[in-house]
Amino acid sequence: xxxxxxxxxxxDTTEVKIDPVTNTLVRQGVPSIVNPFDKxxxxxxxxxxxxxxxxxxxxxxxPPQAKDxxxxxxxxxxxxxxxxxxxxFGGADTLATSYTLAAAVRKxxxxxxxxxxxxxxxxxxxxxxxxxxxxxxxxxxxxxxxxEVDGDRVKVNREQDEGYDVVTSSLPAVxxxxxxxxxxxxxxxxxxxxxxxxxxxxWTAADLEVDADCLGLNGSPxxxxxxxxxxxxxxxxxxxGEPREAAAALVEKLRELKIV
Amino acid sequence: xxxxxxxxxEDIRKMVREFAAKAIAPTAAERDxxxxxxxxxxxxxxxxxxxxxxxxxxxxxxxxxxxSYAIAVEEVSKVCASTGIGLSVHVSLCSGxxxxxxxxxxxxxxxxxxxxxxxxxxxxxxxPDAGTDAANGASTAVKDGxxxxxxxxxxxxxxxxxxxxxxxxxxxxxxxxxxxMSCFIVEKGTPGFTFGKKEIKMGIRASVQRxxxxxxxxxxxxxLLGKAGDGFKIAMSALDSGRxxxxxxxxxxxxxxxxxxxxxxxxxxxxxxxxxTFQAVNFMLADMATRIEAARLLTYQAAFRRxxxxxxxxxxxxxxxxxxxxxxxxxxxAVQVFGGYGFSRExxxxxxxxxxxxxxxxxxxxQAQRMVIAGNILR
Numbered sequence: 001x002x003x004x005x006x007x008x009x010x011x012d013t014t015e016v017k018i019d020p021v022t023n024t025l026v027r028q029g030v031p032s033i034v035n036p037f038d039k040x041x042x043x044x045x046x047x048x049x050x051x052x053x054x055x056x057x058x059x060x061x062x063p064p065q066a067k068d069x070x071x072x073x074x075x076x077x078x079x080x081x082x083x084x085x086x087x088x089f090g091g092a093d094t095l096a097t098s099y100t101l102a103a104a105v106r107k108x109x110x111x112x113x114x115x116x117x118x119x120x121x122x123x124x125x126x127x128x129x130x131x132x133x134x135x136x137x138x139x140x141x142x143x144x145x146x147x148e149v150d151g152d153r154v155k156v157n158r159e160q161d162e163g164y165d166v167v168t169s170s171l172p173a174v175x176x177x178x179x180x181x182x183x184x185x186x187x188x189x190x191x192x193x194x195x196x197x198x199x200x201x202x203w204t205a206a207d208l209e210v211d212a213d214c215l216g217l218n219g220s221p222x223x224x225x226x227x228x229x230x231x232x233x234x235x236x237x238x239x240x241g242e243p244r245e246a247a248a249a250l251v252e253k254l255r256e257l258k259i260v
Numbered sequence: 261x262x263x264x265x266x267x268x269x270e271d272i273r274k275m276v277r278e279f280a281a282k283a284i285a286p287t288a289a290e291r292d293x294x295x296x297x298x299x300x301x302x303x304x305x306x307x308x309x310x311x312x313x314x315x316x317x318x319x320x321x322x323x324x325x326x327x328s329y330a331i332a333v334e335e336v337s338k339v340c341a342s343t344g345i346g347l348s349v350h351v352s353l354c355s356g357x358x359x360x361x362x363x364x365x366x367x368x369x370x371x372x373x374x375x376x377x378x379x380x381x382x383x384x385x386x387x388p389d390a391g392t393d394a395a396n397g398a399s400t401a402v403k404d405g406x407x408x409x410x411x412x413x414x415x416x417x418x419x420x421x422x423x424x425x426x427x428x429x430x431x432x433x434x435x436x437x438x439x440x441m442s443c444f445i446v447e448k449g450t451p452g453f454t455f456g457k458k459e460i461k462m463g464i465r466a467s468v469q470r471x472x473x474x475x476x477x478x479x480x481x482x483x484l485l486g487k488a489g490d491g492f493k494i495a496m497s498a499l500d501s502g503r504x505x506x507x508x509x510x511x512x513x514x515x516x517x518x519x520x521x522x523x524x525x526x527x528x529x530x531x532x533x534x535x536x537t538f539q540a541v542n543f544m545l546a547d548m549a550t551r552i553e554a555a556r557l558l559t560y561q562a563a564f565r566r567x568x569x570x571x572x573x574x575x576x577x578x579x580x581x582x583x584x585x586x587x588x589x590x591x592x593x594a595v596q597v598f599g600g601y602g603f604s605r606e607x608x609x610x611x612x613x614x615x616x617x618x619x620x621x622x623x624x625x626x627q628a629q630r631m632v633i634a635g636n637i638l639r
Contacts, residue, residue: 075275186283187275189309189322196268 001054001112001149003045005078006101006132007038009062009069010122018227034069037117039076039184041177044147045115046077046185052149054112055079059104061089061097067200074195075187082108086204091217094123098131100215103208105136111172113154118143118176126176133174140174141167147175263557265327272313272328276335279308285339291466292342292611297422298466299380301343302350306377310336311350314567315359319367320375326501330508330563334556337512338519341615342466344512345622348505349418350374354381354427357443357498361486370425370445382423383502384414384472385495392628395438395492399430399474403488406481408432408444410474413456416622420470421455424448428472429495432488441491445483452477463614500573502623504566507559507579510587510619514552517587517594517612521545524598524607541597548590555583574636581629584619591616 011030019026034042045056058073060066061084070081084104092100105111114136119126126142133140145164146157152171157164159178187195205215213219239246239253254260265273284301291298305311314329315321329351337344358371373379390397399412410430417426426446433440446453456471486494522545525536535541558579565572591613595602602609620626 071271075271186279186304186308188307189272189275189313189324189328190317192271192275193268193322193324196271 001052002110003056003113004105004111005042005045005058006116007058007060008035008120009066010035010120034072035117035120040180041115041117042073043184044177061100070200071195074198075191076185081200083200083202085202088205088215093220093222094125094127096219098128099135102132102135103210114174116176118178129174129176138172138174139169141169142176144175144177145180269328273331276332280336280339284343288340295465297468311377312375315375320372326563326567330504330559333505333508334512337509338516341513342464344509345464345467346419350381352502352505353383353498356501357427357494361494379424380419381425382417382419384417384426384428386416388415401430401432407478410477410479412474414472416469417472418469422468429491438492439489442488443485443491443494444479446479450477463618500576503576503580504562506619506623507583510583511555511559513612513616514587514590517591517609518548520609521594521597544593548593551586555586558582574633577629577632581626587616587619
């Protein structure tokens with residue numbers, strides 16, 4: 001089966017710094033990583049390939065240095081990687097991003113399953129996966145913890161607050177992946193060496209069947225007015241006393257807040 | 261002349277660094293404290309291709325080079341020197357001689373599982389009364405039909421008891437001195453081959469150093485590595501390679517200590533300012549960084565020469581001598597930067613300082629390195 005995994009290169013920090021003037025992410029000095037949820041998606045893709053045969057292709061949209069993220073995916077075992085990079089793609093919101101990625105999936109052709117992380121840890125929108133499904137006109141299942149393929153159908157365990165739903169869908173489909181029980185595999189030495197020898201083609205707008213008005217900043221209805229770090233309003237509380245009593249008091253408070 | 265790594269070497273560094281941070285570092289303090297040898301880490305390193313990094317794919321290796329191997333040992337040692345030496349001994353001292361001197365059958369039978377990481381390797385040369393004077397060991401091997409009968413005791417054998425494959429040296433003709441020493445591949449479980457005392461040590465406590473005991477142990481003649489009498493030559497060449505591993509280990513220990521010291525110096529506030537802003541501290545950090553850079557360059561140079569097939573014995577000795585002294589100095593200074601907290605087991609620098617000491621001793625003491633270097637420059 002032909003599997004495509006969409007990945008994003010993100011800054012390696014949970015405390016993303018925002019430039020107060022430009023309202024954009026400060027990337028300087030922050031190492032870049034493959035979005036962790038995307039790695040879980042890739043792991044599932046690689047497992048499905050091992051079970052059913054076929055190929056796993058990773059696709060990313062980003063600046064030229066996003067090739068490093070794709071290289072890591074190749075080192076983990078992906079068969080091919082494609083970078084979508086063009087000045088015309090710059091400034092894209094989730095709509096323009098998903099439009100561009102979907103065009104690449106269409107160009108690849110014969111894709112059975114499109115996997116993505118549930119969201120990127122920088123923007124945290126969780127929109128690109130579902131939007132790609134809309135652009136492609138495919139079924140979508142979000143927040144998947146497990147994915148099985150049986151013939152032309154996919155069976156997904158979709159996470160819920162209490163347990164999970166079992167959802168089946170026809171293929172092709174888009175499935176977004178949460179942090180699963182199986183940690184993404186480490187790249188191997190041989191995989192790393194192979195990734196270094198693998199050419200990563202760069203597709204520009206000219207390589208895709210796209211409407212220029214739907215790309216990048218032009219194709220992005222989202223306007224960011226201001227980004228700021230909210231003031232912390234609730235302060236922590238220290239519960240004094242013997243451990244047993246303090247724990248009981250804690251449980252009581254959590255009950256009152258309907259957390260447990 | 262170029263001083264940059266290839267993209268492949270850079271990527272292998274990144275790969276090993278991430279693996280070490282996730283899979284080795286979190287348990288390093290606990291394994292040191294409780295003297296736990298974690299075989300599963302070596303199994304995992306085998307799956308990733310680290311246990312056979314510089315050897316060709318036809319023998320189960322990853323087909324990379326010796327510089328990448330040095331980088332891997334450095335990165336692993338940065339977070340756990342015990343794991344670093346286990347890896348170095350396995351690759352340099354055990355697999356190395358089989359790759360260089362083994363026949364095809366020996367390579368397929370022993371090198372392949374070692375390089376694939378399904379079996380662990382060790383190297384037994386040192387004896388209670390023969391350390392630097394390695395040619396003067398008391399172990400003997402007497403040919404008897406299709407086997408050699410080994411008798412003797414080896415000490416301080418890294419991975420001893422845990423490894424499945426041992427490179428062991430014994431005299432086949434005592435009268436010939438170094439030229440009467442031979443090298444054997446001995447498998448764990450061979451009758452007459454048992455393990456003795458485990459060393460209780462100052463550092464590298466999550467690594468095992470153990471006594472190997474041979475009592476009328478019959479080793480198939482097919483396990484003789486090279487020819488009878490090649491032993492000393494094999495041992496010396498293995499140690500030349502091993503010195504690159506120890507130099508890389510020392511560089512890693514030192515870098516690990518510097519990284520910790522920098523982090524701490526930026527955070528620790530005294531007199532209203534981070535201590536990193538005081539010249540007394542940041543000059544120390546500058547000296548530490550400079551020493552490490554020199555150690556690293558010597559180490560990579562030796563590894564590069566080995567990979568290119570150039571003579572590297574002198575360079576490996578220099579790298580090991582300098583890097584191990586650097587590791588001792590840098591880790592001691594790192595403890596000093598931390599002050600009282602550095603002396604506490606709460607922070608990793610005291611462990612790194614304890615681990616650094618052995619790098620000045622094994623794979624030939626630093627005095628023995630000077631013998632090698634002097635021998636080379638006075639020829």
